Amino acid sequence: MVNVLVVGSGGREHALSWKLSQSSKVDTVFTAPGNGGTQNNVSINVDDLDGLADFAQKNNCFTVVGPEDPLAAGIVDKFNKLNLPIFGPSQKAAQLESSKIWAKNFMKRNEIPTARFEIFDDAQKAQEYVKSLDYNVVVKADGLAAGKGVIVCDSNDEALAAIQTILVKKTFGDAGNRIIIEERIDGVEASYIALSDGDVAIPMASSQDHKRIFDNDEGPNTGGMGAYSPTPIIDDDLAKIIQEQIIEKTILAMKNEGILFKGFLYAGIMIRDGKPYVLEYNVRMGDPECQPITMRMDFDLYDYFAASVDGRLSSLPPASWKSQFAVCVVLASKGYPESYSKNDEISGFDSIPKGSFVFHAGTKKSDGKIFSNGGRVLGVTALGDTLRSAIANAYSATQKITWSQKYYRRDIGKKGLSYL
Incomplete structure (x- = not known):
């Protein structure tokens, strides 16, 4: 048995902690610093690399890094020097996200399709x-x-x-x-995420994020207002093209440039006239894509993380997925992504129906109560046998959650319906 330390405080980290806690090989999952919904929170910030390494060493932890900032700061390199197992890309590999210019030049010299x-x-x-x-x-x-x-x-x-x-x-x-x-390439945007050990890349379930703050994709970009999985926009033929011409080509090109990419490789894809273009890379699981993707996972996530670190993903079977759709609706604080209030009490968690789950992001717990503590506050996620029923289930669950400053989009998943 091993303990796991999940680094981060968002909805993605809650989802990863939730899924990893289901592994028969994992004893305790710690989250640093965590939020109002995560268990076993450790009050160490994501930029305190020394503190995180010290905690992982003392508590026999396998570490999983959620957000991009500690990856860009070199947390993986630091842990590797201390012989501490950690899932995520090195600082050099993280340049795919930490510098959009580096990434664009990389795509250009390796003939990876982009604008x-x-x-x-x-x-x-x-x-x-x-x-x-x-x-x-x-x-x-x-x-x-x-x-x-x-x-x-x-x-x-x-x-x-x-x-x-x-x-x-x-x-x-x-x-x-x-x-x-x-x-500007106009088309349909989708998220394609794979799990790599530097040689092999195992695709995760497809998904689609909703970046803009308002319905119908209007208003400024946010960290993401909702997502669903799988997306019918990426069919089997297109998935094969993305996997071979973008994901595997990226992993091989990185290796050829002397950089072994281990961790999640996320390609934000724009599809125009049936052809995929890379809008940007992320070097971690998306948020909120992580929430519906983890809800659909039908495998032990810890096994795949450990295999990524050890370079043995080829020994594992392809990832298996529940046949159901999953939809995540982000509940934000009014005013996000600009200024917004905090410390508003949230209620209704006890009324969430079976088959739905509330992942916490910008929340904190005090005296047994949950309060808002960020712009994106909660990710209400639900399963359904069809995309339409998953959407209905997610929105039904969102009605149970109440606080004075609640805001959410009302069209998450809608664009996928036209492809079914």
């Missing part, structure tokens, strides 16, 4: 470039910006404003010291 782009650190030159274009663009901050550093533009004026926001006003701080201006 054409240019890189700028000078606002005036960037604005002159935009004015010369006859197509719409997406403006991206180079560094980590909690999923919010991407501005999709509908006009030249919006692109010029985005350049001002990132490069001049420094809305995303040093993450916006350089920007990418890339062609």
Whole structure:
């Protein structure tokens, strides 16, 4: 038996902790720092790499890293030097997410399909470039910006404003010291996540995130307002193309460049005219995609994490999945992704129907009560035999949860229905 330490405090980490606790090989799952819904919380922040390593060493922990920041900071390299088992990519491998410019150049030199782009650190030159274009663009901050550093533009004026926001006003701080201006590829977006040991990549169930704050994909980008799995947008033929031409090609190219990629490789895919393009890479499980994906897992997740670390994924069978659909509706605080209130008491957890589960994100527990403590607060996730029934079940469960500042989208999963 082994103990597991899950690093992070969001809905993804609650979902990973929940699934790992079901393993017959796992004794205790600790979460650092955790949230109001996770068990065995450890008050160590994700940026305290020394504290996390010390805890893992003293408690015989296999460590699983949820969010991107500690991966970009080199937590895996630190643990490896101490011979502590840890699931996730190295700091060099994490550049696929920590630097969008590094990732775009990597895709370009390895002929991985992506939108054409240019890189700028000078606002005036960037604005002159935009004015010369006859197509719409997406403006991206180079560094980590909690999923919010991407501005999709509908006009030249919006692109010029985005350049001002990132490069001049420094809305995303040093993450916006350089920007990418890339062609806007209009199509259907989906998430494709695989689990790799550096040689082999086992696909996870397909999913689709809903990034914008308002219904019908309107308003600014967020960390994600809901997701569902599987998505009918990625059929078997398209999944094969993505797996071979993007995921496996990425793993091999990284290896050829001297970087062994271990962990979750997430490709944000835009599908146009049946062809997939990589919008961006993430080097960890998506959030909120993790919630419906873990609900559908029909295998011992710890086995696959351990095999990833040890380089023996090829010895395991393909991941197996429940045939049901799963839908996650994120309940946020009104005002997110801008300013929002905290410390609002939340009720209704005891009324959640069977087949649904509430994953906590921005919550805290005090005197046995749950309070809001972030922008994305809860991920209400439900199974259903069809996508339509899973959507209905998830929204039925959301009605049980109440607090004064609750906000959520009412169209999660809807876009998938048109493909069925």
